[in-house]
Amino acid sequence: MTTTTASPSIDDPPARAPTTTTTAQTTATLTRLPSFQPELYTRAWSSIPHPTLPLIATAHAKSVTVYSLATLSKHSALTGGHARSVRTVAWQPSRGGGGGSGGEQQQKSRGSGNQRLGLVTGSFDATAGLWSFDGDRDRPGGGLEREVRMGGGDTEEEDGGGEEDDKEWEFNLVLEGHENEVKSLAFSPGGQYLATSSRDKSVWIWEDVSAGGNGDDGEEEDEWETVAVLSEHDGDVKAVAWCPSHLSNARAASSRRHYSHDVLASASYDDTVRIWREDADGEWVCVAVLEGHGGTVWGLQWETKERSDDRFPRLMTFSADGSIRVWTLKVDEEAERLEAEEAAAREGNPFRTGFGGMPNTMRRSPREEWECTAVLPKVHTRDVYSASWSADTGLVASTGSDGIVAVYAEQEDGTEGDNSDNSSGAKSSTWKVLSTIPRAHGPYEINHITWCKRFDSGAERKGKEEMLVTTGDDGIVQPWQVQVQ
Structure with a gap:
């Protein structure tokens, strides 16, 4: 992040701050679980969970470390593809997956019944790289999915001290075009499109035109081409996110039919968010500009929990002004x-x-007309770098440069409050703070937070219950158990 703090001595480990909770009617308790091992000892930017497998990928230095959510230890690593630090990472949905969301896709391996694992990385070297995992080829008895679900990757003894980790991941393709570092990237739900954003103020949309073709070695070849360069932002484009397409209600389907199936949102240093759709001529156009933040919009996330009121998914944005806003499409x-x-x-x-x-x-x-229908209660004193919206519970978690981790809950109240607006036709609600933890990574900034499923031995319902994972400048990837009372 652009905001920095003095780095403590490496001999002075981060303090393990006690959990604090609010005294509201509903509270949450966050319990620190054992951190992922090994610790990275360098700034880590983000940790992205796989939508279906117990894996989480952490971007740091010039590499990506993939951890097992079952063992909380290293599964594999991606190295050697970039000349500068890896800033961001995304898991690749299966090809030809249609309209299913990334979480619904089952990524198939090349020519077999096993899953094929794919990642894309965005780097400070201004490129994006496409990777595939080939480490399951020579493993007998079930390949990747069995190996992952049984508890994670090779031990150091099995792989000769770590060298094999690099060989398990193949660097297939580099995407070039941006003039400065790639800040964010995201696949569309069906995997047809990849959006990348950069400090050069642009968003690029790439289309997968591989069409299942095979190379000389019989393997599928990756082939992507640029279909749009969106340059309407006046500053760095910090983040991009595609709207999930798993919705089944008629109202949402009707709203989508007006334009294209895929909907993209982008957040920028210019304090705005833009909504993009593809028109009938195949041109990507800005259909809305969301204004209201008083500082850089660091990121955004679409609502992934299906709504009971048949409304189009809301959009959450978070900013250097310390606020988190929720936006609703007016119908x-x-x-x-x-x-x-x-x-x-x-x-x-x-x-x-x-x-x-x-x-x-x-x-x-x-x-389209979007309006801000909620501003979450003020918790952060500095930039909010990251916020995550649970697809299971609807809880929101946030963190940032002040080192605070906060958890919020939405409660429908049927009345119009200070942070709600009924002009969109949506049900009125209020947001409450359930828990805050100061100095969650000691004196270090926290760059990312995400909800993900638990598969570790301490989980009562493996693959069902959720935990939080925070990633910070201290190089620690920290899981948290969340209990709501």
């Missing part, structure tokens, strides 16, 4: 009704297009 009920009637009347029309079913000469302007 024009009358326009939706008229469009539904028009679509029904045009059924079978040979001139019907994919853009809301309208002929080219009758298209709506691709604009």
Whole structure:
């Protein structure tokens, strides 16, 4: 992160701060679990859990360390692909996965029934790299999925002291085009598109055009081409995120039909967030600009828990102004009704297009109206670098340069409060702080926080219950047990 603090001596380990909880009607207790091993002893930027397997990938230095969530120890490592530090990482969904979300995809291995593991890395060297895991090829009796679910990767004795870790991951392809470091990257839910953002103020959208082709060695070849360069931000683009596409309700499906299936959001140093969609001509256009933050928007996340009110997913943003905001798409009920009637009347029309079913000469302007419907209670005193929205419980966790970890809960109250707005048609709610932990990594800044499933021996319901994982400048990847009372 751009904000720095004095680095304590390496001989002075971070203090293990006690847990503190609020005195509200609902509280949460965060218990520090054993940290992932080995510790990295260098600044770590983020840790991204695999959507289906018990693995989590941590970006640090010029490499990525993949840890097992079952053993809380090293599974494998990616090294040698970048000339400078790896800033960000994302797991690759399966090819041709259609509209399923990344969490629903089962990544198949090349020509076998095993899973194929793929990662993309973004680096300060201005490139993105595509990797695949080949370490399960020579392992008898079940390959990757069996090996991972039984408890994680090779031991140091088995792999000759770590050299084999590098050989297990193959660096397949480098994507070049950005002028400065790649800040963020994300795959669309079906895996067709990859979005990358950079300090050069641009967002690039790449399309997978591999089409299942094989190289001379019989392996699938990675082939990606640039389909859009979005340059409307006035500052560094800190983060990109695709809206999940697992929604099944009719209202959300109707909203998506107006434009394209995939929806992308980007956050910037210019204090704004932009929403992007693909129009009928295949052009990616900005359909909304979200303004309200008073500082750099460090990141964003789409709501992944399906809503009971049939509304389009909300968007959470977090900023250098210390705030966390929730944005809601305004729904024009009358326009939706008229469009539904028009679509029904045009059924079978040979001139019907994919853009809301309208002929080219009758298209709506691709604009959307979003509004800030909640500002979470103020906790952070400095930049909020990261926040994560649980797909299971709807709880939000946040952290940042002040070293605080906070957990929040949303409670529907049926009334209009200070941090709610009913003009979007959404149910009114309030957010409450359940728990805060100061100095969660001692004196070090915390760069990332995420919810992920527990698979370790201490979990009562492996693969079901959630934990938090924080990643900091101290090089520690720290899991936390979360208990809500």
